[in-house]
Amino acid sequence: MIKIKILRFDPEKDNEPYIEEYRIPFKEKMKIIDALNLVNDKYGANIAFRSSCRAGQCGSCAVKMDGEVVLACKAEVKDGARIEPLDLPVIKDLIVDRGEIEEKARRMRLYLESTGEGLQKIRPEDYMDSKKLRSCIECFSCIAACPVIKESSEFAGPYFMNYLSKFAFDPRDKANRAKKGFEEGLYCCTTCAKCEEICPKQLNIPGDAIEKLRALACKQDIGPLEAHKKVKKLIEETGRSVEHIKEGFIESLELEGENPKLGFFTGCLVDYRIPEVGLALLRVLKKHGIEIDVPTKQVCCGSPMIRTGQTDIVKELVAQNKKALQGYDAIITVCAGCGSTLKNDYPKYGLKLNVLDISELLAENLNTEDMKPVNMRVTYHDPCHLARGQGIRLEPRKILKKIKGLEFIEMEKPDQCCGSGGGVKSGKPDLAYSLGKKKADMIKKLGVDAVITICPFCQLHIKDSLEREGLENIKVMNILELLDLAYNENGTGKDKKT
Numbered sequence: 001m002i003k004i005k006i007l008r009f010d011p012e013k014d015n016e017p018y019i020e021e022y023r024i025p026f027k028e029k030m031k032i033i034d035a036l037n038l039v040n041d042k043y044g045a046n047i048a049f050r051s052s053c054r055a056g057q058c059g060s061c062a063v064k065m066d067g068e069v070v071l072a073c074k075a076e077v078k079d080g081a082r083i084e085p086l087d088l089p090v091i092k093d094l095i096v097d098r099g100e101i102e103e104k105a106r107r108m109r110l111y112l113e114s115t116g117e118g119l120q121k122i123r124p125e126d127y128m129d130s131k132k133l134r135s136c137i138e139c140f141s142c143i144a145a146c147p148v149i150k151e152s153s154e155f156a157g158p159y160f161m162n163y164l165s166k167f168a169f170d171p172r173d174k175a176n177r178a179k180k181g182f183e184e185g186l187y188c189c190t191t192c193a194k195c196e197e198i199c200p201k202q203l204n205i206p207g208d209a210i211e212k213l214r215a216l217a218c219k220q221d222i223g224p225l226e227a228h229k230k231v232k233k234l235i236e237e238t239g240r241s242v243e244h245i246k247e248g249f250i251e252s253l254e255l256e257g258e259n260p261k262l263g264f265f266t267g268c269l270v271d272y273r274i275p276e277v278g279l280a281l282l283r284v285l286k287k288h289g290i291e292i293d294v295p296t297k298q299v300c301c302g303s304p305m306i307r308t309g310q311t312d313i314v315k316e317l318v319a320q321n322k323k324a325l326q327g328y329d330a331i332i333t334v335c336a337g338c339g340s341t342l343k344n345d346y347p348k349y350g351l352k353l354n355v356l357d358i359s360e361l362l363a364e365n366l367n368t369e370d371m372k373p374v375n376m377r378v379t380y381h382d383p384c385h386l387a388r389g390q391g392i393r394l395e396p397r398k399i400l401k402k403i404k405g406l407e408f409i410e411m412e413k414p415d416q417c418c419g420s421g422g423g424v425k426s427g428k429p430d431l432a433y434s435l436g437k438k439k440a441d442m443i444k445k446l447g448v449d450a451v452i453t454i455c456p457f458c459q460l461h462i463k464d465s466l467e468r469e470g471l472e473n474i475k476v477m478n479i480l481e482l483l484d485l486a487y488n489e490n491g492t493g494k495d496k497k498t
Contacts, residue, residue: 001025002025002080004021004022004039005081006019006020006039006047006093007082007084007094008093009092011091011092019082022043024038024039024042026079032065032070032077033072036083049061049072049094056071056137058137059138059139061073061139063083063084064087065077065081068198069144070141070198071200088100088101098140101140108163108180109175110163110167112170113175114173114174116172122171127170129212132208136163136201141199142194142195142198143158143159147438148189151431152185152428152431154185154431155184155188158206161184161205162205164213168213178213178217178223179217179220179222186213186223187224189206190384190417190419190422190432191206191210191422193384193389194388214307214308214309218309224308224309224310225308225426225428227423228310228423231308231426232304232305232308232310235300235304235305235313235317236313239320240271240272241304242272244272247275249266249278249279249294250266250271250278250294252275252279253294260291262293262328263292263294263295263325263332264281264331265335265338266298267301267338267456268300269457269460270456274478277334281334281358284362284487288365288366298324299324302317302318302341303340303345304423307421308423308427314349318346332357333358335454335456336384336455336458337383337389337457339355339386339390340389340390343389359396360392362399362483363399364398366398371486372486372487374404374485375406376405376449379411379450380408380410380414381411381418381439381451381453383454396479400452403482406482411443411445412445416438417435418436418465419433419435419436419439419461420462421457433464433468437469439465441469449474452479453477460476462476463476
């Protein structure tokens with residue numbers, strides 16, 4: 001027997017939603033829909049839910065199981081599972097009202113607008129970008145899962161951006177989809193990829209739809225936002241996406257002309273904003289007998305430009321980094337955004353590198369013998385570009401659990417976007433801080449001494465968000481800084497020079 005919990009609500013007679021618990025016989029690979037039917041048959045519960053094709057093609061049966069959006073016909077039910085409707089107005093029980101979304105789609109004219117002229121000149125390859133986006137089954141899972149929609153009425157949502165992009169890159173369509181996208185909050189997306197993660201058809205909405213629609217908007221002088229233009233100008237002038245306001249990490253080093261097999265890609269923020277992370281990396285690797293080189297000619301990876309659609313300078317950035325990073329067996333990163341860009345975007349520009357996040361390098365080979373106890377209570381924030389962009393979730397946790405004296409506790413939603421990505425931090429600061437507050441609220445409940453992450457963007461934004469909420473006593477640290485504490489006698493990480 002297994003136990004399942006179902007959120008019940010009939011607006012016509014119930015004041016509030018309530019949970020009902022049922023026990024049903026366990027069957028191997030039983031789907032949620034099978035469990036719901038079994039509950040109705042066994043208990044006469046009359047639970048309302050949608051079901052049609054039962055093959056993952058119609059999208060009508062989307063629900064939430066334990067907080068995650070799934071198709072009831074495809075997801076296997078778990079013992080103790082909590083089944084709820086999507087975060088949309090409830091008609092009854094698990095059936096939600098899809099009318100508002102469907103009406104908005106009609107108002108946005110989400111259908112092909114074509115004159116029929118010149119179709120004979122269109123080649124199959126002209127449809128490729130559009131074809132990638134055609135598998136949407138309108139389950140609206142992406143809308144229910146999107147963290148931005150819950151904080152902003154300006155953003156139409158990933159479902160609408162996917163459709164706008166599908167038509168924008170269909171050579172038959174004549175409407176101005178980039179302009180419409182801009183009006184519907186195109187630059188509100190943090191590119192956290194939660195929509196891609198839960199999409200039953202695995203549509204890459206951030207990369208294949210939103211970022212490409214932003215690039216089209218830039219070509220048509222519709223986008224980007226003014227703050228994004230300033231970042232581009234800075235990269236063009238200095239090679240970095242942030243201003244040089246103090247001695248950078250790279251220029252502070254006394255390089256000895258060694259030729260290690262590992263190269264360190266610092267990223268802009270580690271180099272110019274939090275060089276202590278880079279210095280901690282060097283000390284920690286020294287404790288592991290690992291030599292690493294820091295290429296001096298490296299520049300911004302280009303992530304801010306790709307995410308905001310300013311792709312015209314990315315090719316040159318890739319070319320410069322190709323020269324700087326050639327000859328190494330592997331490139332080490334301590335920035336989720338840089339790592340994801342080097343791994344996932346650079347191959348599109350003809351450059352494949354062996355890139356390792358620092359947690360991948362250390363997780364199975366961590367030196368615990370030289371550690372001193374770190375008597376702290378910490379939680380971990382999963383950067384979007386690490387957890388979803390690189391599929392790295394377990395490695396940081398393995399490291400944390402091996403640190404002596406450390407008490408590690410998970411927050412409610414460790415992989416929920418903090419709001420710093422996709423150009424939102426600079427272009428939509430109010431939205432960024434609204435998302436940051438949600439993260440700060442999760443952290444506040446835990447009574448921790450520090451939040452650990454592996455992304456400078458997340459690190460600085462979460463720090464800002466905690467301070468805005470009066471929680472400046474909670475530290476925000478890169479995992480390298482925490483390891484540095486464990487390997488240093490006075491616990492400061494400052495008693496030894498590199």
